[in-house]
Amino acid sequence: MNELFRYKTKLLILCLSLSLLGGRAHVDAQEKKDFPFPCTQYKFNNNGLHVILSEDHSLPLVSVVVAYRVGSINEEPGKTGLAYLMENMMFMGSENVNRMQHMSIINRGGGELNATMTEDKTIFFQRVPSNQLSRVLWLESDRMKSLQIDASNVEQAKQAILEEISLRKARDPYLQSSWRFDQLLYANFAFGHPAIGSEDDLKNLTVQDVRDFYERFYIPNNAVLSIVGNIDRKKTLEDIRKYFETIPEGEPIPPVPLPKSPEKKSIVESLQIPLAQSPGFHLGYRLSSPSSDDFYVLSIIEYILLRGKSSRLYKRLIKREKLVLQLNGGIEKRQDQARLKIFVVNNNQFMVQRCKKAIFSELHKLKTSFISEEELKKAKNMFLKDYISQYSTSLPKALFLAETFLSRNIILNPAEEIEKYMAITPKDIIGVTNRYFGIESVILDIKTE
């Protein structure tokens, strides 16, 4: 009885508070005026939705991004592929929007749309003439609130993905090795399994699995809505309120357990891929968290080593010594984890060995000799242009804001961030290279016969 009394009292207090608020959710606002592009961040207190708005009236356009903090790292063993399947399902209709209607409404207004899913986030974005904004909000809110999940569209999405996996395998013989390499480099199921999922798991996914995943992760308190372009902030906020305010908050999502702290040991493994025409290898290093101070320096090191035709590895492996048929690489971020990954295809095993030696020798140089001011300036300038390009127009800006918020829970001032990158010295490069590029590397050799 006491229980019931307490429950009634709580309900009474809740009702009183709601009536005092007059049915409108409270919204916290935080203005960022000193940004290169002023923006305002809001939080709907009733359902936890984060909203970021930035006005840009240079063209009558608006970009809308809805990003959910969910990706393949949220999948459990035996249920891989759910995150990618969910991204596909989001285009297959919701309570008030038919299959193809989302695409059709955006296209008919002259707009464009797309989506992307990575290990730690799923992002839906549209770029439309600004008169179409309310329609985009209507569409996005409907699929956040009430996605159509039934046996027929789940099956259709599964078949499309299975076909995609089969095509990707046929086109890229090295896909198998890159999946194995991720398992070795991340040493954790959540972070290391293929984002697209396994064919067996996909086939076994049930409608209920999909519904559970949607209800758990596609909720306002796990999302950020970022809108950039020719908008009136006040009116836009009213529209957002109209479409998103009544979507109920979901259960809080516990963070995915991080992999054990980077193991201080090297791993060397080899994999036989008969379909591959040439041998090669994957090389990886475990780096510090993307939110650490060292990460600023690591980002510039990535440019020194791998970005552009005048980068150290490109020049040496491709131009000077002609050791490789293919060279790809860069820093990869998966939530709080970061890795440097290099993938090389060579003509033969002799070249594989020479190539590894050349890479290690370049890393050694970076650890032991000061980089010239000019080369460092070049890396910084290339980085700067790419960084600025992230907020040059409405869609990159909306994506930049949403992704920054998802990874850090705050939006850092890009101008201040740039200063940190530009202040990096040759001494910093030596220090950080020595900290992260030791002998504790992960190597996966690819054998063809």
Added chain:
Amino acid sequence: MKVKNRQTIILIFFLLSQIVLYSPLLSQERFRKTPPIPEPFPILQLPEIQHTSLYNGLSLWVIPQNDVPIISLKIIVLSGESSSPENLPGLATLTANSISQGVSDFSSSEIEEMVEFIGGNLSIEIHPDYSLFSFTFLEEYFDQALELVSRMLIQPTFIRREIDSMRTAVYYDLLEKSSDADFFAKRQLLQSLFDNHAYKKSTFNEDVLKNITQKDIASFFYNHYRPNNTLIVLTGNFNINTVFSEARRFFTRWQRREINHSTPPSPEPQENMKVCFIETPGAKDATIYLGNIVMPATDPDIFPLLVMNQVLGGTPNSRLFMNLRESKQYAYNASSEIEFYESCSVFSIHAKVRPEVVESSILEIFKDIELITNKKIPSFDIEQAKSYLIGNFPLQIETYNDLTSKVAEHKALNLEDEHWNKYYENIMLINSEKVFELAKNLPLMTPVIVVAGDGDIVLNQFGAFIKEVDIYNKKGIYLGTYKFD
């Protein structure tokens, strides 16, 4: 106990009051049933384009913008692959790629270093009518960028070693593209449509590159890379006066020369249907390209053509996609497009389909074509297509690079205000009658059809609608004709 009863009564009272209070809000959820009606299209204020020329004939088009500290620069040399000699297709491509391979004081590697030092990115695109160089870089290095570009345009050294290395890179680039069915099927379509025309030279394969010498490149450069045959389009934080004085500083010594260059005559459309087949054994899908030659972009009929294309296959909600993919489930994608040349345009349809339904897919494509050539498109569809074309225009000019690309294409193809300042008005004037008048006279029922796919599954399907099929390999070499009984 009394206290608890009172609590219950108060609670019931509040619950009822909340229902009354929230009922309008709940009823408002009716807004979710239908999409909101959009406001009218916002007014598009096109950026101002300023123009000036240097005394040597170099034409400069400047679009002042100050949103980000980046400059986008386009150089358009008004000679493309159609200007290559008959026996040396590919020469315009190798020449364009050669100018960054060394100048008087710097090697190709040093140029790469210089480009990247200024946060730059240089790319090259060869069109049949022109050669386009795109360069973006950080604003603070404007002087250095112009100086570098001027050296590449005035003093390239064409050192044999550098040219050989560049030729190898272009060769492998083409070879890699040639493994993509979309690439070689489209190339085959253009090769067949432009048979006996200067534009055919742009459909060359990687094998022809070995025939081109250092001397050929130097000669093509000498004859075509002249200020009076070149346009520069720039956008960034500056005005025309600044650009004029900087351009004068770096480009004055570039000498003009009479250019032996004229617009190619308009190619004739294909009059009878022709089918080309390219064997790709074991391919999981079949690639279909189907198209014909239509009027150039300077023709006023291009506006109804744009609307017609949009209805037929401009976007995924157009008829081809909805029919071939959504309704029949033959295709992964299906679309149509118009490609502009100086003396014509090419209207083409592209579909990626299951190999066993090639014939059915082609028949469905013809049904969709007949639906627009035999009867008027309903006004509703026309208005939706116009809505897309008008709404999408600002999306095409949002980045600095997109903006300069659009202006560069306009200038290179001699398009005037009709396609820029008056684009909206021209699209708005189109109605069902105008599209029908145009469509019924277009050569859409006598196209060249190219199919790339597994011969064992695909080849026999053609017998249903044609008597013979020309067989080509992936390089565009004719292998023979397959005749059906």
